[in-house]
Amino acid sequence: MSDIVLQMRGITKSYFGVKALDGVSLEVRKGEVHALMGENGAGKSTLMKILSGLVKPDAGEIEFEGSQVQIADPQAALNLGIAMIHQELNPIPEMTVAENIFLGREPRYPGTPFIRRKQLEEQTRRLLEEFQFRAGPNTKVGTLSVAQKQMLEIIKAISYNAKLIIMDEPTSALSENEVKTLFQTIDRLKKQGVPVVYISHRMEEIFSITDRITVLRDGKLIGVRNTGDTEVDGLISMMVGRPLDAIYPKEDALIGETVLEVRGLTRLPYFKDISFSVKQGEILGIAGLMGAGRSEVMRALFGIDRADGGEVLMSGEKIRIKHPSDAIRHGIAFVTEDRKELGLVLSRSIRENMTLASLSRISAGPFVSRSAEAAACDDMLAGIRIKMNRMEQEVLTLSGGNQQKVVIAKWLLTSPKLLILDEPTRGIDVGAKAEIYRMISKLAREGLAIVMVSSELPEVLGMSDRILVMGEGEIRGEFLRGEITQEQILECALGGGRIA
Amino acid sequence: MMRKYGLIAILLGAVVILSLVSDTFLTVTNLMNVLRQVSINGILAVGMTFIILTAGIDLSIGSLMAVAAVIATSIVAHDPGAVGWALLAGVAASGLLGGVSGTMSAKLNVAPFVATLAMMTIARGIALIYTNGRPIVVSSDPFKFLGQGYIGPIPVPVLIFIAVTAVMGIVLYKTKFGRYVYAIGGNENASKISGIRVDRVKIWVYVINGFLAGLAGILLSSRISSGQPNSGMGYELDAIAAVVIGGTSLFGGRGSLLGTIVGVLIIGVINNGLNLLDVSSYWQQIIKGLIIAGAVILDQRAKRN
Numbered sequence: 001m002s003d004i005v006l007q008m009r010g011i012t013k014s015y016f017g018v019k020a021l022d023g024v025s026l027e028v029r030k031g032e033v034h035a036l037m038g039e040n041g042a043g044k045s046t047l048m049k050i051l052s053g054l055v056k057p058d059a060g061e062i063e064f065e066g067s068q069v070q071i072a073d074p075q076a077a078l079n080l081g082i083a084m085i086h087q088e089l090n091p092i093p094e095m096t097v098a099e100n101i102f103l104g105r106e107p108r109y110p111g112t113p114f115i116r117r118k119q120l121e122e123q124t125r126r127l128l129e130e131f132q133f134r135a136g137p138n139t140k141v142g143t144l145s146v147a148q149k150q151m152l153e154i155i156k157a158i159s160y161n162a163k164l165i166i167m168d169e170p171t172s173a174l175s176e177n178e179v180k181t182l183f184q185t186i187d188r189l190k191k192q193g194v195p196v197v198y199i200s201h202r203m204e205e206i207f208s209i210t211d212r213i214t215v216l217r218d219g220k221l222i223g224v225r226n227t228g229d230t231e232v233d234g235l236i237s238m239m240v241g242r243p244l245d246a247i248y249p250k251e252d253a254l255i256g257e258t259v260l261e262v263r264g265l266t267r268l269p270y271f272k273d274i275s276f277s278v279k280q281g282e283i284l285g286i287a288g289l290m291g292a293g294r295s296e297v298m299r300a301l302f303g304i305d306r307a308d309g310g311e312v313l314m315s316g317e318k319i320r321i322k323h324p325s326d327a328i329r330h331g332i333a334f335v336t337e338d339r340k341e342l343g344l345v346l347s348r349s350i351r352e353n354m355t356l357a358s359l360s361r362i363s364a365g366p367f368v369s370r371s372a373e374a375a376a377c378d379d380m381l382a383g384i385r386i387k388m389n390r391m392e393q394e395v396l397t398l399s400g401g402n403q404q405k406v407v408i409a410k411w412l413l414t415s416p417k418l419l420i421l422d423e424p425t426r427g428i429d430v431g432a433k434a435e436i437y438r439m440i441s442k443l444a445r446e447g448l449a450i451v452m453v454s455s456e457l458p459e460v461l462g463m464s465d466r467i468l469v470m471g472e473g474e475i476r477g478e479f480l481r482g483e484i485t486q487e488q489i490l491e492c493a494l495g496g497g498r499i500a
Numbered sequence: 501m502m503r504k505y506g507l508i509a510i511l512l513g514a515v516v517i518l519s520l521v522s523d524t525f526l527t528v529t530n531l532m533n534v535l536r537q538v539s540i541n542g543i544l545a546v547g548m549t550f551i552i553l554t555a556g557i558d559l560s561i562g563s564l565m566a567v568a569a570v571i572a573t574s575i576v577a578h579d580p581g582a583v584g585w586a587l588l589a590g591v592a593a594s595g596l597l598g599g600v601s602g603t604m605s606a607k608l609n610v611a612p613f614v615a616t617l618a619m620m621t622i623a624r625g626i627a628l629i630y631t632n633g634r635p636i637v638v639s640s641d642p643f644k645f646l647g648q649g650y651i652g653p654i655p656v657p658v659l660i661f662i663a664v665t666a667v668m669g670i671v672l673y674k675t676k677f678g679r680y681v682y683a684i685g686g687n688e689n690a691s692k693i694s695g696i697r698v699d700r701v702k703i704w705v706y707v708i709n710g711f712l713a714g715l716a717g718i719l720l721s722s723r724i725s726s727g728q729p730n731s732g733m734g735y736e737l738d739a740i741a742a743v744v745i746g747g748t749s750l751f752g753g754r755g756s757l758l759g760t761i762v763g764v765l766i767i768g769v770i771n772n773g774l775n776l777l778d779v780s781s782y783w784q785q786i787i788k789g790l791i792i793a794g795a796v797i798l799d800q801r802a803k804r805n
Contacts, residue, residue, distance in 0.1 A: 323697065324695045328695040329695075341689060342690055343693075344690055345682070345687040347753040348682060352679060356691070356694045363675075363676050368674065410694070
């Protein structure tokens, strides 16, 4: 009994009459990594907000380390020893590691506002050593990698004597190597008996590091499982509430003429001598580790960055692309990796976002025809189901999956011959993922050539006709569907042990 | 939406209160007076709305007004009938200088604040050199008509302001260009990737803003019957204030022309009212500042809900 650190019971929370959480329980034991899973909107973040004092529950009780507690605000959560590592980290870049960790509680000379620098550094050094953190206490935080910043947040949490750490999508911005480091840190926390509540959409991570899994759906507790006794398929059907016969609905499409051919495309130092081609109806998967140069190739191909050399041919004809508008004119569409930064104008409506790349098609001279615009949008929405209240709604208010569908709709409205998808399902819940896979499959069947860059190996393996593996800015290998396993892709990507 | 109506309510509230406390406020003469007074700031604020929607700012418009004014007045000083040429030359000059600011910010990556701050002093210098620092006196009646004339009961500057608003409203809401202005302010990277020539759109926004500043400057010179190289100083602040009161976000991508017009009218009505009530001009400054701060605070609240 004493190994239960946290017990939440009957937690209920409504927003405007809609139940975000309905009698949910969560039990976390000492030294375990506990996954909290569910689709977007299932109630995971509300539950965690309640635990970290950001939101007050309507009903329910929380028992922490054996005693009943009220968590009135984030400070109260911190005082109890509950720390949340946020998706978006916000350490202060101009301050040092030590200053960030002890921000607001620096050791001072008694009775003065002056900081005891020696002591500050010493305390920091001890903490850093404990976690084998490579940078020193006086390193500026701005110079650290994302993974190091994250680790810094964790160390900071530990320095507050955290007894429970919540990690919300901690690997979303990390490279493969950095993920390893994070997992080592989590292991260390486990050994110290500090439990971690781990929220992630990535199945592989869930299965490699968590001990138990709590699944939520539509604000209700669906079940708790030991990770060891669970299969991916079973977990997914718990999350979506229906059996998913196939997550990857890849259908065989008729492969036609070559649409795109790239010869010797180079942009130093990011990638060099990249050559490949895609045909109508074909899905070309591009796998590789983060930083392998995959997105950079696509950016150069699309005219966002300037290539140093190489040729691009569309339907056998050499084309020059100096700006994305050239690429669009030649029938290339690019669903970028980062929806919020590169894909959408969040402050504008669904309608305006959908037609942004194809305004000329629905305009007479300089004037946009609202009727042509409405017709184009209606047409598109017949094929893509976007959950929304109205077309004039800001895209900011949509969920990740629906935002992604708006981006895809925007590009389909340009009537492309080639569709480039960069991490098309990142940060999207399982249900929306399956829907996007179905869409991709259908587009290929309709004769579109598709290039799909993805770091999720099951997705690459499940969807592609052909797979290119990139590493360190070069193409390391090319494989046909069914010819290669995840391990082989990784091996190929790492390429003879040369790891940066 | 709530916000727009809120602003209009503030404007109507001010009108009601002023008509109760002052006998002269709600007369045709005074209302026309108010409209004439706001038309110059109104024209400036329309251009500034475009600039701020792209997440930019233009501090140079006061100086651009002076450049256009001295060029236009120097032409009519030579040939009193050449009003068309005077307008064209003045507006072309200020448009060109606006284009220089736009190019600095779009192509050379100078922050608009800095680029237009530089242009503010450069253009003022140009106006001073062009005139040797002396005002150019205007005696041309057709030129004076622009700022002082009436068509029916309506002052000419008011008609020009209405025409400018109508044309720019069509540009902003009915054309691709208008869409691009909003998109660039909302997310420049996504706009570029969607095939928008972001640099060109931005430069054109500064050129258009330069045109409108020039037009406003020429109207001012016509009204005071002289081309003053020192005219227009501080006018950028009233224009920015009107845009901000009107609810356009300084971060770009959000806002409306209607909001700006209401913002212009609020400033105009309150200025006029305070004058009618004999409030000292010192106090007027404080009251105007409070209104700007209040509008922005309301805006922040509205956003949070």
